[in-house]
Amino acid sequence: MPISGFPEWLPAQRIIEQRVIDRIRSTFELYGFAPLETRSVEPLPTLLSKGETSKEVYLLHRLQGAPDEASGDDQLGLHFDLTVPFARYVVENAGKLVFPFRRYQIQKVWRGERPQEGRYREFLQADIDVVNRDNLPFHYDTEMPLVIGDALSGLPIPAARIQVNNRKVCEGFYRGLGLTDTEQVLRTVDKLDKIGPARVAEQIVETAGASEAQAAACLDLAAISAEDASFVDAVRKLGVEDPLLDEGLEELVRVVETAREHAPGLVAAELKIARGLDYYTGTVYETQLRGYERFGSVCSGGRYDNLASSGKDRFPGVGISIGVSRMLGVLFGQQALSVSRSVPTCVLVALPHEEQRVACDRIAASLRRRGIPTEVAPTAAKFGKQIQYADRRGIPYVWFPGADGEPDSVKDIRSGDQVSADAASWQPPAEDLHPVVSGA
RNA sequence: GUGGUCGUAGCUCAGCUGGUAGAGCACCGGGUUGUGGUCCCGGUGGCCGCGGGUUCAAGUCCCGUCGACCACCCCA
Numbered sequence: 001m002p003i004s005g006f007p008e009w010l011p012a013q014r015i016i017e018q019r020v021i022d023r024i025r026s027t028f029e030l031y032g033f034a035p036l037e038t039r040s041v042e043p044l045p046t047l048l049s050k051g052e053t054s055k056e057v058y059l060l061h062r063l064q065g066a067p068d069e070a071s072g073d074d075q076l077g078l079h080f081d082l083t084v085p086f087a088r089y090v091v092e093n094a095g096k097l098v099f100p101f102r103r104y105q106i107q108k109v110w111r112g113e114r115p116q117e118g119r120y121r122e123f124l125q126a127d128i129d130v131v132n133r134d135n136l137p138f139h140y141d142t143e144m145p146l147v148i149g150d151a152l153s154g155l156p157i158p159a160a161r162i163q164v165n166n167r168k169v170c171e172g173f174y175r176g177l178g179l180t181d182t183e184q185v186l187r188t189v190d191k192l193d194k195i196g197p198a199r200v201a202e203q204i205v206e207t208a209g210a211s212e213a214q215a216a217a218c219l220d221l222a223a224i225s226a227e228d229a230s231f232v233d234a235v236r237k238l239g240v241e242d243p244l245l246d247e248g249l250e251e252l253v254r255v256v257e258t259a260r261e262h263a264p265g266l267v268a269a270e271l272k273i274a275r276g277l278d279y280y281t282g283t284v285y286e287t288q289l290r291g292y293e294r295f296g297s298v299c300s301g302g303r304y305d306n307l308a309s310s311g312k313d314r315f316p317g318v319g320i321s322i323g324v325s326r327m328l329g330v331l332f333g334q335q336a337l338s339v340s341r342s343v344p345t346c347v348l349v350a351l352p353h354e355e356q357r358v359a360c361d362r363i364a365a366s367l368r369r370r371g372i373p374t375e376v377a378p379t380a381a382k383f384g385k386q387i388q389y390a391d392r393r394g395i396p397y398v399w400f401p402g403a404d405g406e407p408d409s410v411k412d413i414r415s416g417d418q419v420s421a422d423a424a425s426w427q428p429p430a431e432d433l434h435p436v437v438s439g440a
Numbered sequence: 441g442u443g444g445u446c447g448u449a450g451c452u453c454a455g456c457u458g459g460u461a462g463a464g465c466a467c468c469g470g471g472u473u474g475u476g477g478u479c480c481c482g483g484u485g486g487c488c489g490c491g492g493g494u495u496c497a498a499g500u501c502c503c504g505u506c507g508a509c510c511a512c513c514c515c516a
Contacts, residue, residue, distance in 0.1 A: 001489080004507065055441065056514080081516085109516080114441075116509065118516080125516060194512095275515075287516095298516065323516025352474080380474090387476040400475080413476070 005113070005121030007329060012342040017124075017328055019339075019437045020155060021106060024126045024322060027151035028104035031143075033128050036103040038085040041076040046088050050279045050307070056080065056112040058121075078110040081277070082127040083301075083319055087308035090131050090315050100132040100140070106324075118295045118330040126151075127301075129319030131308065136316040138251060141283040141303055142258035144320045148287065148299055149259075149266040151322070156439035157331060158289040160299070163270035164255050165284050167302075168248025169235070170274060173221050176242030177214050183278075184208040189222050190274040197223075222272035228260055229253045231269045248282070255283060281305040285320050289327070292334075298327040340436040341394025344373045346428055347410070348390040349399040351377040360401060363408065366423040367399075372433065374399075387413055396432050399423070 002008070009017060029035075047057050057077040079085045082105045090097065106126040115121060128147060130140045145162045152160045170189070174182040188203045195203075197219050204215040217238060224234045232249050252269055259267035273286050280302035287299035301320030308315035331337045347367055349360045360376045367374040377386045383400075390398050391413055399421070402408045410426060411418035 002507065111515075112441090113514065114512090116511095119514095120516085123516065277515085296515075300516070321516065326516045350475085382473090383475040384472090385474090385476080389476095391476060398475085411475075416475090416477095418475085 005115035005119075007120055007122075007325065009328075009332075010342075012339050013328070013332055015339050015342070015344070015435050016337050016437050017324070019435075020324060020328065021124075021126070023154050024151045024324070025104070025106060027147065027154065028126075028128055030150075031102075031128075031147050033102045033104040033147075036086070036089070036105050037107060038079070038082070038089050038105065040078055040108070042079050042085050042088060043073060044075040044077050045073050047077045047080055047084060050084055050277055058110050058112055080111055081109050082107060082125055082321060083129065083277075083304070083307070083317075086127070086129055086319075087131075087304075087315070087317070090317075091308050091310045091313075094133070094310065094313065094315070100130055100136065102128070102130045104128045117333050118326040120325055120329065123323065123325030125321045126324050127319060127321040129301075129317050131315045131317035134314055134316075136303075136305075136318060138254060139258075140318050141251065142255050144283075144301065144318060145255065145259050145267050145285060146262050148285075148320055148322065149263045152299075153263075153266075156337065156437055157327070158291050158336070158439075160266065160287050160289055162259075162267045162285055162287045162299070163273045164252065164267055164286075165269065165271055165273040166248040166252040166255075166282050167274075167280055167284060168244045168282055169252060169271065170221070170248075172242040172245030172248055173235070173238075173240050174218065176240040176245055177217055179208060179210055179214060179218075181208045185210070185218055186274040189218060189272060192219075192222055192272050224271040225268060227256070227265070227268045229257055231256075231271065235271070251282060275300075279304045279307050283318065289330075292330055295326070295330045298323050298330070336440055338438055338440065339394075340438075341396070343375075343393045343395065344435060345375050345390075345393065345395045346372050346433055347374045347397045347399050348386065348395045349374060349376045350383060350386045350401070351380045352401060352403065354380045356380075356401060363399060363401060363423045367426075370427070372428065387411075394435075397428060 041060050044057070048054050057080055060076040060078060086105065090101065104127060106124065108122055109125050110122050112121060113119060128144070130136065145164065148162065149160065170186055171182045174185050179185055185204055185208045188200055188207060192200050201212070201215040201219055204210045204218055205212060210218070217240065220238055221235065224231050232253060235249060256267055256269045273284060275284070275286065282303035282305065284302035285300050286297040289298060299320060299322045303318040305316040307317060349364050351357060351360050357376065364374040364376050377389060387398055396412060396414060398411045398413055400409045400411065407420045408423060409418050410421040
């Protein structure tokens with residue numbers, strides 16, 4: 001029986017997942033991010049340092065643990081994301097790392113939430129971050145969406161749309177408006193798509209002590225959206241003044257304009273985007289796949305200026321994380337991904353008689369030596385059965401050893417074409433060598 | 441963690457106001473005695489998610505539980 005929230009895929013799905021991971025990984029490396037893996041567990045205080053997620057952290061304890069072992073600062077929990085462990089790692093290894101430090105991390109994380117389609121308790125994230133000592137130049141904020149756009153655009157999935165906002169814009173705007181509980185306003189505005197403008201305004205008035213005019217202004221800000229710098233004018237028209245607002249607008253423009261040059265259509269300034277964890281201090285990203293908006297963000301992150309520090313050293317960072325499991329879970333659920341075969345095998349060597357297995361193994365070895373994934377038929381069944389064995393798995397070629405000094409032959413079972421072949425030199429077309437993932 | 445909908449064969453689903461399980465596809469075998477897919481014939485396959493209760497009798501009603509999904513919460 002399945003365990004709620006802990007998905008297990010079929011081999012065909014795992015092949016797709018591995019392809020996706022390969023693509024993401026090679027793109028990350030193309031941009032110079034160094035590979036890193038951190039342990040699965042962190043001390044509880046580390047995990048909780050970022051806010052209200054305590055309910056969702058899975059604790060680790062021994063079956064035979066001592067009774068007093070079950071509490072205190074030495075308790076361990078499975079990590080909730082990859083950013084917090086990374087921040088801890090950076091502080092711990094600051095002396096050995098070279099800054100600015102850019103790394104990627106592709107690992108499972110665990111959250112004790114109620115599962116749904118695309119929401120799991122154990123899932124895979126692919127994370128990039130850049131951290132620096134003291135001060136992190138802003139241009140890294142502009143680089144993040146480009147890397148993600150590059151990684152995702154190489155996959156047979158719907159186009160990604162990265163929505164960007166900057167918390168300085170919202171906070172500055174709310175402050176300039178005279179509101180003090182900017183966090184609360186932000187949380188409420190975040191529900192805009194779900195509960196609608198009327199109820200958001202209501203709740204801002206109720207929970208953040210705003211006047212109706214102030215609430216209306218917050219909604220006006222949230223309604224602004226643009227794929228270029230034109231959003232600045234729209235914000236200015238609202239007539240709110242605040243230095244933090246200016247700073248945020250300037251930053252947001254740089255993200256949007258940089259993306260506009262390198263990847264038109266990928267990034268949009270969307271001033272209603274608020275979320276992400278509460279340690280974000282500036283830029284925030286949230287990504288949807290076109291046509292799959294209702295399944296939420298498949299990739300998000302942001303700038304965090306205060307996550308890691310040690311003594312008087314500060315390590316500001318910016319990062320973004322692809323929710324690989326969510327993305328795939330949702331696409332699998334809609335049957336939006338397929339793979340050409342459910343095994344890596346390219347060639348099945350047919351077995352005429354059990355006594356010829358040694359010879360068939362030799363043929364297989366010869367093909368494998370040249371990188372062609374090959375298996376030998378499980379039994380010396382009728383050739384029809386052996387072809388069927390290949391067909392059901394999507395294996396494209398069946399190899400027939402030649403009888404009595406005749407040359408071997410290889411059959412493309414999709415077309416039925418069969419030609420003479422030598423195991424020492426035959427080569428399949430490049431596109432048949434490995435399973436091919438495609439959309440729908 | 442709270443609330444809701446749903447769980448019948450590998451898959452998609454029938455099964456009436458309770459009367460001890462069915463179809464299509466898939467799978468296996470044969471027609472086709474060593475080159476598949478089509479077609480025809482035959483066959484295997486179910487603790488009706490699991491546990492308890494009500495009843496002479498439960499797939500059907502009730503409770504619990506596990507799972508899937510949905511809405512909150514939160515978020516990848």
